[in-house]
Amino acid sequence: MNAARYLGAHCSVSGGLYRAVERIEGLSxxxxxxxxxxxxxxxxSPVKEQEAEQFRQALQQWGDYPVFSHDSYLINLASPDREILKKSxxxxxxELKRCALLGIPGLVTHPGAHKGQGLDKGLQAYVRALDEALDLALQQCPESADVEVLLETTSGQGTVLGSTFQELDFIISTSKNSDRLGVCFDTCHVFAAGYDMRTRESYNATMQTLDSTVGLQRVQxxxxxxxxxxxxxxxxxHEHIGKGEMGLEPFRLVLNDPRFYDVPMVIETPKDKxxxxxxxxxxxxxxLVR
Structure with a gap:
């Protein structure tokens, strides 16, 4: 298969971190x-070394495939509430330290919500807190320097940041750690935020806008x-593939886009047990892969 060589899913770690590897293997x-x-x-609770070693061994046995983590939904690095910001x-x-211990090279994160303080102040607050968190992790765990932060595109619901490519570009270009920042492109969120991809023309236009701001090379x-x-x-x-408002064409286009052949793609669609x-x-x- 030439296109989309890395295709998988978000999997549960119920029963142990290594069980997620077993589950993704079961899905091929x-x-x-x-x-x-x-x-x-x-x-x-901190990750125990035995648990980390078990997970790393499971990854090695699975194959040389990409794995990344998603951070906690509670984290808001743009919060105007001092206590929540400190906790975040x-x-x-x-999260960065756990990734380093487990051998996970990428951490996906939502860029926070400004909670009424306004877009500009929210973006500036987010960058300050993000850099602070990266510095703190580096002090406590030097190996965390190898973990890349992947800013996820958002839908723009409520006061969340990151629903436009320009907002993501601001974060990346303003942070002192821009060399450690990439992007996680969520098709549902991008579509809900107003970027159409249902025809080749609209898909190309969306990708051109992404490339001229963030840069396609940032999509990891x-x-x-x-x-x-x-x-x-x-x-x-989120909805099952082809069962929502997007149709199949956006997925066909992104799966067969040569610029994303080496980019890992995972589903976060509704699940059954x-x-x-x-x-x-x-x-x-x-x-859909040609």
Whole structure:
């Protein structure tokens, strides 16, 4: 397969981190995203060395495939609330350290929400806190320098940042750690934010805009999700591939775009306990690869 060599899913770590590797193998996946901790709690236990070694061995046995982590949903590095901001900086530094310990080279993160302080102030606050968290992680764990931060495109719901390519470009160009920042392109979020991809012409226009701002070379991961909401709705709800408002064409185009052949792509579509929905979505995507 020439296109989209790295295609997989976000998998559960229930039962142990290594179980996510078993699950992606069961889907014949070649890319993996996980949470390394409970994403809905501030408190978390440190990764034990035995658990880390077990996970690293599972990755090695799986193959030389890309893996990345998604940070906690509670983290908001743009928060105007001092207590939440302090917790967010510490938690994000912890996420970076966990990735370093587990041998995970990329950490996907939502660029925060300004919570009413305004877009400009929110973006500036986010960059300051992001740099602070990166510095803190580096002090506590020098190996965290090898972990790349992947800013995820967002839908623009509420006061979240990162729904335009210009906002992501501001973060990257303003941060003193720009060399460690990349982008995770979420198809659902981009579509809901107003970037159309349902025809070759609109897809090309969206990619041209992305390239002229952030730069396509910054895209280091792709989330393949359909959208329950329409173009420009700013709603954030993932749907099964081809079952939402986007149709199949955006996925066909991105999967067969030579510029993304080496970029890992994972689905975050609705799940069932048996994993049958993930398999169905992945098989549908595989069928789109030319």
């Amino acid at each position: 996946g070649t890319a993996l995203q996980i949470f390394t901790r409970n994403q809905r709690q501030w408190k978390t 900086v510490q938690a994000f530094a912890g 991961a792709v989330h393949l999700n359909d959208s329950s909401y329409g173009l420009g709705s700013r709603g954030d709800r 048996a994993g049958k929905w993930d398999l169905a979505n992945l098989n549908l995507l595989r069928g």
